[in-house]
Amino acid sequence: MTDFIRGLLRLRRGAWEMLASILIAVGVVMLMQPFALGLYTYSFIVTLVGTVMFIIVSHFPE
Structure with missing residues (x-):
């Protein structure tokens, strides 16, 4: 868990x-x-935020 944080x-x-x-x-x-x-009601927003976050995060260093 500490490695994740x-x-x-x-x-x-x-x-x-x-x-x-x-x-x-x-x-x-x-x-x-x-x-x-x-x-x-909020499911689309949550999915959209997760998708955009994944696109941005894919450019982070390993």
């Missing part, structure tokens, strides 16, 4: 890509769930 603080690609991927996955789950309209 250290990677985030040093702006390394691995940790940030993992965070962006988790954000994309959470957005997709929010989109597919049938229970809460609030989660569905």
